[in-house]
Amino acid sequence: MRQWTGFLTIYWRDMLRFFRFKTLLFSSLVQPALWLAFFGIAMSANFARLSSGMAPLPGIREVRYLTFMAAGVIALTTLFTSLFAGIVILFDKNWGLMREVMASPLPREHVIVGIGLSGMTKSFIQVSIITVFGILIGVEFFSGYTAVRILASLLGMFLFVGIFSLGFVFLSSAIAASLESPEGLQGIMTLLSLPLFFVSNALYPAAAFPPALNALSAANPLTHLINGVRYFTIGPDFQVIGVHYAVTVQDMVLSLGVLVAFAAAMFGIALWRFGKAVVT
């Protein structure tokens, strides 16, 4: 007997836990929005003062720094949420239900897919909240778009967020399946996320990077997610604090391709690590 829907069991249980504790849920949803509000508004004021002497490039749409940064906050939130989504596996191994799952007929790839989808759902919920909240505090997303174009842009943004999220949930699942205990987990996650964060254009333009960093940035999935989110929420051609951003449809196809390849590779690694895991 094959179980095509087995992953839904894992998904159901993980979402059950996500919605169980209201204060935890509330803080995880409100935190990125608050970050956007305080950090974004403060930085916006700074950048506005710094660039007040510069003349904007003529003929190119100019957006506020807050708008530019909002896309970065969306991407970073997705990164952190996804990186922590796989950790339930480690806790289940040590104190939870992993023994039961491992001794059940559920194929192991379903565990990975189930955790991947619930991590993706959490990211979607957070991204939705940041987007709505951002627009409320003055982020110029979808400005001048028709309803149809907004819908299409949302679909595009969620496609990028979803695939990126899956990739990082799979990565964190692979790490969680390999570790014996939660000690060191925090360190590994920080070691992973900080370079990704700094070698990306999440909060500041990457144009000023030296060539080596630029190459790294091009290989960074986070950069591709951010490019995608900006493409769909702001547009293909704009300037912010004097830096010109222009991307083509081909660039977006390439970015999507990188994210899909990354997610596929991480799924393979997670499957491999999970196959090796013995829980007794």
Place this chain on the structure above:
Amino acid sequence: MESPPIIEVSSLFHSYGETEAVRGVSFSVREGEIFSLLGPNGAGKSTVINVLITLLPLQKGTVTIAGYDLARDPAHVRRSIGIVFQEVTLDRDMTCREILEFHGRLYQMPGAERKARIEELLALVELEGKADTLTRHLSGGMKRRLEIARGLMTRPRILFLDEPTIGLDPQTRRRMWDYIRAVNGEGTTIFLTTHYMDEADSLSDRISIMDHGTIVTTGTGWELKNRLGEDVIYLETSDNTRARDVLLGVPDVGDLGEKSHGLLATVRKDGTFLLPVLIERLNSEGIRVNAVNLKKPSLDDVFVHYTGRELRDEGRGQETQHAGTAGGRSK
């Protein structure tokens, strides 16, 4: 009439790297019986059970469970068995009902059947009142009962229990035995491991004693005790070493085991009449007898006979260890 075997294990080996935890174990369990693997901490009981329930790979040996070959058909084995693990395997943040619901979904039980079975099992283990309580708020005994209920969700033919009453107080242990007997009464074969003599003795139809990775003897509790001889005489003397030589010279004295402060003689005659003879013999050699005890053999004696060690003390040692790791979640 003997029932056909529902579990057959032959020449099972398992090692963790250099550690040979299981070194050639063979036994069979009959359909409908309660079978115990009895042995001290570290004997290899959990390793055996974890291989049988597919948590550990089958390294060497053949195992057939419910008619399925473990090596070729682990998926069918998984569907035929229920498991209660040695360590608590629950999610603190889920309710009793959700724990059972998750298990039913994991095994693809249809929704209606799942719901009916959950109510039935909560009633069986008397947790109806706790159905919507988070498992973090359950007592140790309640957790165990919930885990038994979960093991029975899919109506398995065999229920495996690894140390089902470890860390529970004596009263709760007795109740747990009643649940296990009730489950067995419904026709489920029970395979359990334990390091408690009384548990193996009072629950099981048959017992295998395991030590250092091998099974040293198998039989019903009654068979094991009778195999030792008739009665057991315990003696504490002023000189146990010399007393040992004297006693070995008495033809009716069979095996002689050493305990911490005395000697344990298995005798082939009615001990009531032999005991005065033994005391006289020792006195005449100038050995004073300080304390005596006469009893029919217990499972403890069987254990000492086959392993040369006492199980009780190790059992106690482990108990305090478990009290130390409050919550009983860690290894």
